[in-house]
Amino acid sequence: MKALLKHTRVSKKETFIKVTGSKSESNRLLLLQALYPSIAIKNLSESDDTRVLQKALQVESGLVDVHHAGTAMRFLTAYFATKEGAEITLSGSKRMHERPIKILVDALCSLGASITYLKEEGYPPLQISGKKIIHNQVTLKANVSSQYISALLLIAPSLPHGLTISLEGKITSVPYIKMTLALLDALSIENTFKGNTLTVHPKSNVSQTECVVESDWSSASYFYSFVALGAIPSVTISSYSEKSLQGDAALASIYKELGVKTVFNASETSVTLSASEEKHVTNLIVDLANTPDIAQTIVVTCFGLGIGCTLTGLHTLKIKETDRLSALKNELEKFGAQVSITNDSLQLESCNIKALSEKTKETIVVDTYSDHRMAMAFAPLALQFLVCMNDPMVVTKSFPSFWEDIQKMGVLADFQ
Ligand SMILES: O=C(O)C1=C[C@@H](OP(=O)(O)O)[C@@H](O)[C@H](O)C1
Ligand SMILES: C=C(OP(=O)(O)O)C(=O)O
Secondary structure (H helix, E strand, O other), X not given: OEEEEEEOOOOOOOEEEEOOEOXXXXXXXXXXXXXXXXXXXXXXXXXXXXXXXXXXXXXXXEEEEOOOOHHHHHHHHHHHHOOOOOEEEEEOOOOHHHOOOHHHHHHHHXXXXXXXXXXXXXXXXXXXXXXXXXXXXXXXXXXXXXXXXXHHHHHHHHOOOOEEEEEEOOOOOHHHHHHHHHHHHHOOOOEEEEOOEEEEOOOOOOOOEEEEOOEOHHHHHHHHHHHHOOOOOEEEEEOOOOOOOOHHHHHHHHHHOOOEEEEEEHHHOEEEEEEOOOOOOOEEEEEOOOOHHHHHHHHHHHHHHOOEEEEEOOOOHHHOOOOHHHHHHHHHHHOOOOEEEOOOOXXXXXXXXXXXXXXXXXXXXXXXXXXXXXXXXXXXXXXXXXXXXXXXXXXXXXOOOHHHHHHHHOEEEEEO
16 A cells, blocks of 8 residues: 645634553553453553553463564563463564564573474564562673563563563663653562662562553654644644653654754643744754664654754664664655765765755655554645655554644645
8 A cells, every 4th residue: 555645824813732642651551461361551652562562471382472662572571481281383574574582581590481483483472381480680781672671561570589680781772761750659669779779679569550651752752743844833732741651742842953842741642843033953963872762763754854863872773663764764755855875873964955855856656664653744744845654564564544643734645
């Protein structure tokens, strides 16, 4: 399937959008709910990744296919490995079988788990026989993916002696680790994070607790981009609060530099994004090691504004849904951008975007590489170029109503 993106008129009145719950918070809470059924969850994410995890948690033996869902793959590996009696084949999409998992598998096996590789060593699919784990000390590398660490933290309180995790190397995507710990705190599960050591105490039950998931900040990034590129003067999105567990809430300060003002409406738990009077910077320099999922949105916004950017801390992008650094370079160059990449950074040169969009008469076909964020990050360029999106339904991985919601931003997807 393809989608021809049409730029339509929008009413200048303020518009409102309800965004589904954070997929990171939802997936953590679902895992914890499987361990402690007294937890109730509100505003659960409607993403494919959350649905896949929810369904997988019902399975006791046999095949579980998580498709493209990275957190589901990593969290379920730890969950099934420590669930006595579980006999599971855990597989995923072709890309999932290229996303490394050895660091987590080695950590679990050192604790006494039984996990074997069914194809290539270090990668899914996995054969897991759930065991009672009595060890409580583990060491692992922390510079590849924080998901391995969150996976261990989530099952840690269910182990008879809890778990002490020693992290080696520079810790990546730290806010996601802090989110996991904050959710344990919310359930009164004792934990500490000191230097490179994480400790979680055992907990046999959790009292009845209702957890309300904040809406997804990574999904909010696309509205920031639309506002920055002048789609609409202002949009209010819910349900968000100033004190967030999600690292991607850093969007508010990053997009201040890109000309978008953020106002939190505390009583309505919403946030209003509007074009600010302050001019945007002419070159954006930002380290995204804490917020890898908004890299694609930011670079495309900078291109749409005609400004340059230097993004660093991108070492995890190569092992996500696709190699996001190469994908960004390939697709931005189709629009006439000048992009250079290394293993952990991206540099975009400034350009005369008005001249570029006026002289480009042909439709630019954007490939999405089975990556929801490629489709969503590039969609705002339909305000300036004729864009045709290949495989547009990839968005359902995190944001199923994306194409419907962006009609309010003046972009209509004509599916063909
Ligand atoms: O724990 C999580 O919910 C996530 C952690 C991050 O992964 P890495 O730690 O691999 O960067 C992020 O990119 C992913 O979308 C969600
Ligand atoms: C990287 C992502 O997800 P995951 O690693 O969970 O597949 C993402 O949603 O951008």
